[in-house]
Amino acid sequence: MGCKVFISADMEGTAGIVSGLQVTRGQSEYVRGRLLMTREVSAAVEGALSAGATEVVVCDGHADMQNILPEELHPEARLVRGSIRNSLQMQGIDGTFDAVLITGAHAAAGTPQGVLDHSWVGSMVHNIRIDGQTLNEACLNAVVAGYYGVPVVMVSGDSATIAQTKEFLPQIEGAVVKEGYSRYSALSLHPEKACALIRESARLGVFNRGKIKPVKVKNPLSMEIDFFKTDMADAAELVPGVERLSARSIAYAADPETVFKVQELILMRLRYQ
Numbered sequence: 442m443g444c445k446v447f448i449s450a451d452m453e454g455t456a457g458i459v460s461g462l463q464v465t466r467g468q469s470e471y472v473r474g475r476l477l478m479t480r481e482v483s484a485a486v487e488g489a490l491s492a493g494a495t496e497v498v499v500c501d502g503h504a505d506m507q508n509i510l511p512e513e514l515h516p517e518a519r520l521v522r523g524s525i526r527n528s529l530q531m532q533g534i535d536g537t538f539d540a541v542l543i544t545g546a547h548a549a550a551g552t553p554q555g556v557l558d559h560s561w562v563g564s565m566v567h568n569i570r571i572d573g574q575t576l577n578e579a580c581l582n583a584v585v586a587g588y589y590g591v592p593v594v595m596v597s598g599d600s601a602t603i604a605q606t607k608e609f610l611p612q613i614e615g616a617v618v619k620e621g622y623s624r625y626s627a628l629s630l631h632p633e634k635a636c637a638l639i640r641e642s643a644r645l646g647v648f649n650r651g652k653i654k655p656v657k658v659k660n661p662l663s664m665e666i667d668f669f670k671t672d673m674a675d676a677a678e679l680v681p682g683v684e685r686l687s688a689r690s691i692a693y694a695a696d697p698e699t700v701f702k703v704q705e706l707i708l709m710r711l712r713y714q
């Protein structure tokens with residue numbers, strides 16, 4: 442029987458990346474940053490294939506979701522690219538997949554030594570909670586995967602991100618490619634060493650997928666978002682069913698699939714505000 446692997450790729454947790462210049466389209470280092478990202482994703486593809494994956498789908502989930510260089514990506518992977526979509530970083534996931542890998546992950550907004558820490562929209566989202574628990578993007582992705590019965594088996598990023606993710610997902614393989622000193626500085630592995638580590642972590646994660654449990658997802662599921670400013674909560678409140686908790690906070694509860702979609706709708710509304 443075949444083994445299908447889904448790779449959700451972000452950018453900030455890539456080895457060598459410490460600043461907005463490297464992750465923002467049009468900035469001076471972006472062209473090189475996207476190549477670093479693409480190579481790490483390809484390393485994860487290689488690791489998955491070496492553990493027996495017969496099908497690999499990569500989802501580009503950073504900013505405009507068109508960062509991975511298609512021609513440089515491992516040729517065995519198919520690529521989810523561009524917006525608009527149902528899910529920022531998990532577009533294309535369903536119950537036919539056997540394992541999820543997350544590359545380039547970063548810590549939740551407000552994490553000490555988390556390189557480029559933020560939650561979805563850095564300038565707007567202060568905190569996001571699912572069923573009362575603050576989660577980083579990797580863990581939020583694991584909730585989506587869990588809804589479809591698929592385990593996240595490997596995450597790569599800085600040390601603070603891996604430690605934070607392991608609190609929620611203790612069984613995963615964690616590939617630490619850099620140690621943050623602050624939001625904008627880190628001690629990083631060389632990209633080649635980082636790729637070797639990711640390759641091996643991906644291989645181990647996919648190989649051990651049967652031992653790693655998917656996240657159990659409640660139904661109905663509740664989501665709360667704290668924003669930085671009141672106008673952001675004003676905008677989110679336009680979505681029917683959204684409850685205003687306070688000047689800067691909103692809540693929404695429904696079946697998980699609807700919660701995921703509403704989260705995406707609110708984020709999209711904010712991005713184009």
Ligand SMILES: [Zn+2]
Pocket residue numbers: 451452453502503504
């Ligand atoms: Zn990102």
